Amino acid sequence: MGNLRDSLFAPVESEIVLVEEGIKAVADVDYPWLAELLGYIVSSGGKRLRPALTLLTGKLKDGCNLDLLIPVATGVELLHTATLVHDDTIDLSHRRRGKPTAANIWGWGIATLAGDYLFSKAAELVSQACNIRADRLFAQTLTALCTGELEESFTSFDQNQTRQSYLRRIGNKTASLFSMATESGGIVAEASEEAIQALRSYGYNLGMAFQIVDDILDFTAGEEELGKPVASDLLQGHLTLPAILLKEQYPDSNPIRAIFEKREKEQNLELAIEMIRSSEIVPECYRVAQDFTAEAYRALEIFPESPCQRALLELTDYVVERQK
Template identity: 40%
Template sequence: MKSLKKFMAGELSRVKKIVKKELKPNGTIVNDKSFELFNSGGKKLRPMFTILAGKLGDEAHYDNVLKTGASLELLHMATLVHDDIIDDSELRRGKPTVFYEHGYFQAVNTGNYLLSSALQVVSKIDNPMFHETYAAGIREIVQGELIQFDTQFDASQTMDDYFRKIYRKTALLIVLSIELGGHAAKLDSETIKKLSSYGYHIGMSFQIIDDCLDFTGSTKTLGKPNFADIKNGHYTLPVLLLRDSDPEFKAMLEEYSVTKENPDALIDCILQSDAVDRALEVSTEHIEKAEAEIVNIDDPVRHYLTEIAGMLKNRRN
C-alpha cells in the first residue's frame, strides 16, 4: 500500500490550487500575508482528514470534498492569525507573525479575510446539514478563544477547564474537518459519528503533545519560542498535573499568577519532574481510543487513519 504522503499527494495538490486561487497575491497586506502563511508549511492535517472521510463516499461528490478541505485549511489559518494576537506571539512557523510585523489591525483584518475566504469556498455546497455543522463549529471555536481569556493566569482552573479549552482550540477543528468531509460526501450518520469520535481523540492527543513540546522542544523545531504558554498564563496539562501533586509547586504557581514574575522557577520545576511524561501518557490514551473507533471503517481509509495515529504516538517535534 502507498505511503500516506504519496496517497494524499494528488488530492492535497488539488486543495492547494483552490486555496491559492482564493489567496492570490495582489499587493494588499491581507492577501499577501495570507498567501505567505499558507506557503510557510504546516502539516495540512485538516484537509487530509476531510479527504480521507470523503474517500468513503461517492465520487460524484468529491469536488465538494476538495472544496471543504480547502475551506478548513483557510479556517485553520484564520485561527492561527487570531491566536497570535491573543498570545502576543512574535513567531509562527519560524517567521514573524502578521501581528508583530504589521500590527493589530492588519492582523485582525487578515484573520477575518481568511475566515470569509473559507466560507466563500463552500458557499455553493447544497447541503443544509453541512452549513449548520459549519456555523455551529465556528461559533464554538470563538467560544474557545473566550474561555482562553477567562482562564489566563488562573491557578485554580480545573482539569475539565483545560480539556474544554483544548477541545475548542484544536480537537474541534479536526472533528469539524472530518464531519464536514462526511457531510460533503453524503456519508451515513453512523460512519460520521465514528469518524468524528476518532477525530476528537486525535485532536486532544495532538494538543496535549503540543503543550508538552512547549517545554521539551526548541524554537527551531517548534517555529515559535518555547515556554510561551506558561509565560502567557496558559496553564497546560504538565503544569496542572504537577500543581495537583506538589503543594510547593501549587503555592509557587498561585504566587506567579498574581505577580507574573519569575516563570523560570516554575519551568525548572516542570522539567525536573515527571509531569511531561504523565501528560504524554494521557495523550497515548486518547490515541488508543481513536484507533478503537475506526476498527470497522473500510480500507484504505482505516489504514491511513491508523497510520496518522501511529505518527502521533511518535511525534516529538
C-alpha cells in the same frame, strides 16, 4: 516518522495538491495590497493535517464527489489559518513557523481584518459543497473555537484551572476543528449516519491527543523545534496538562503560583520545566493522550480496510509520536 506527504497522505496525494492550489488562490484578488497580505499569510506553510483528514475521511466512501470534497478540505485549512492569524494578533506573537507574523508586519488592526477575511473565504469554500449540514457544522465549529479561545483569555493567570476545565478548553479550541474536518468528510461523501458519527468521534479524539502532545512538547522540546520559548503557555498564564499534573502532585510546593504572581519568574519557570521533565508527569500525559488515540482508533473499526482507513489509523500513532 517520515514526511507526512510521502506516507500518511499518500492516498490523497493528488487531492492535497488541489487543496494547496485552492489555498494559494485566495490571494488572487484585484487589490495589490490585499494580494500581498493574503499571499504572505497563506504561503506560510503548515502540515495540512486538517484538510488531509477531510480528504481521507471523505474518500473512505466509494464514489465520494471530489469536486465537493476538495473545497471543503480547503475551507477547513483556511479556517485553521484564520484562527492562527487571530491567535497571533491577540497574543502579540512576533513569529510563527519561523516567519514574522502578519500582525508583526501589518499591525494588529489589519491582521484582525485579514483573519476575518479568511473566515469568510473558508465559509465560502465550505458553501461550495452545497450542503446545509456542512455549512451549519462550519458555523458551530467557529463558535466552539471562539469559546475555547475566550476561555483561555478569561482564565489566564487563574490558579484554579483544573484538568476538567483544561479538557473542555482544548475540546473547543482544537478538537472541534479536527472533528469538523473528519465529520465534514463523511457529510460531503454522503456516508451513513453511523459512519458520520464515527468519523466525528475519530476526529475529536485525535484532536484531543494532538493538543495534549502539543502541550507536552511545549515543555519537553527545545526552543528551536518549537519556534517559540519553552513553556510559553505557562508564561502566558495558561495551565496545560503537564502544569496541572505538577500542581496536583505538589499542591503545596510547586513554582506555578510564583510564576503567575511574577515572583522570580525566570528561576521558577526553569524549576517548573525541570520538575515536569524529570518526573512521571510526561509519561502520564502521554498516557492520557494515548487514551484518546485508542478511542480514535476504535471509532474506525466500523470501516472496511482501505488505504484511507490505514492512513487514518496510522495518524493516531503519528499525533502521539511526532516531535513538533
